[in-house]
Amino acid sequence: MEAHAREILVTGLTNQEFLERHAKAGCIGLAGGATMIDLAIRRAERHLDDDAHWSLWSHAFFLQGVRADGHHWVIESDLEVHRKHIRLGVQENRLAKFHDEKLYRNLAILDLGLTEAQVAALLREALELVAGRERYSIREIFGALLGLRHEQLRGLENPLARERSLFCSAFVRQLYGRTGVDLAPGLAHKHTTPEDIFRTAMPHTRYLLRRDNAQSKLVALRTKLRRKAKAPLERLKMRRESR
Numbered sequence: 001m002e003a004h005a006r007e008i009l010v011t012g013l014t015n016q017e018f019l020e021r022h023a024k025a026g027c028i029g030l031a032g033g034a035t036m037i038d039l040a041i042r043r044a045e046r047h048l049d050d051d052a053h054w055s056l057w058s059h060a061f062f063l064q065g066v067r068a069d070g071h072h073w074v075i076e077s078d079l080e081v082h083r084k085h086i087r088l089g090v091q092e093n094r095l096a097k098f099h100d101e102k103l104y105r106n107l108a109i110l111d112l113g114l115t116e117a118q119v120a121a122l123l124r125e126a127l128e129l130v131a132g133r134e135r136y137s138i139r140e141i142f143g144a145l146l147g148l149r150h151e152q153l154r155g156l157e158n159p160l161a162r163e164r165s166l167f168c169s170a171f172v173r174q175l176y177g178r179t180g181v182d183l184a185p186g187l188a189h190k191h192t193t194p195e196d197i198f199r200t201a202m203p204h205t206r207y208l209l210r211r212d213n214a215q216s217k218l219v220a221l222r223t224k225l226r227r228k229a230k231a232p233l234e235r236l237k238m239r240r241e242s243r
Contacts, residue, residue, distance in 0.1 A: 006205045013209060015107060016099040022109045022207040023072055023095060025065030026119030028172055030194055031098055032056045032106030032212075041141075045195040047148040056106045056210060057194035060169040062126055063109070064092070065119075071096065075126040077136050077171035090126075090134040090171060105211040110197070112181065112204045121179045129171070137165035140190055144170075147191040158190035169194045 010018055023029065032042060038058035045055035061076035072095040080087040098104050114122070143160030144167070147153040166174060173183050173192040183200040184192055198206075 004201050004203045008205065008207050010207055010209045014099070015101050015104060015209070016096070018107055018207070018209045019072070019095055019098060019109075022111075023063050024109075024111070025063055026114045026122055027063045027112070028110040028176075028197060029061045029063050029074060029095075029098070030057045030106075030108040030110070030198055031059045031061075031104045033058045034103055034105055041194070044145050044148050045193050047151075048193070048195050048199075055193070055195040055198075057108070057198055060172045060194045060197050062122065062172060062175055063095070064123060064126070075130060077134065077166045077168050079136050079138075088136045090129045090132075090136075090166065092130060101211070107209045108198065109207045110200070110204050111206070112202055114181075118179060118181075122175060125175055125178045129166075129175070132164065134171070135162075135165045137162055137167050137170075140165060140170065141167050144191050144193060147188075148193070154187055154191045157188055161190050166190075169197055172197060 010022070013021070032038065032055070041058040042055045045057070046052045048055070059076075059078070061074045061078075064073040064075050066072050073092055074095050074097075075090065075092055077090045078087075078093075080091065080093070098107060137160075139160045140158055140162065143158035146159070153159075167190075169192045170190045173189045173196075176183055177189060181202065183202060184196045185201070187196060
């Protein structure tokens, strides 16, 4: 584990119990989804891992805090579809959307230990982006995926960048950057992935609820086949040694 992160692994809780216990205003939330899109993002982030392990994370969001209705709310850039109504961009939602363990297998809360003044500044900036109707940029995601495959591109502007558009982790990165907190120095903010935020060098405490790592089936199959291929050779070697 990184020296700058104090990690607390949490087990035996539901998503709701975990979030009610550890979520608070000003923190960063991370979720690892189980839909095909989420898994594709998590697989693409394997390029950030030395052992090519899939990432735990496919979505990042800002924790707003408990409001007058008694519910904890988040501000995020996302694609929300409810019946015939579609919201595409920076928006406010109840934290309860992440209570579903089937949809969200992994959760993390990153607490950077910010002051009340910093949290208030973050909330003001986040609400400005909501009011400004910043869009969710699918094309920018493809630009970020390209950067994952070609590391030299990640310090450059996303080639598919658009004005007033942000995908989830780029939104979080820009939000904190506007208040003087750089979560990933040297990385263009529209190349920022949820995994980059999880690996931030900013000192913090992170609470982790982990149920699966979506390890590549291809890697697992390759390992299994290698073991099967080695087995006859090992048996032959043992026979020769026993003679």
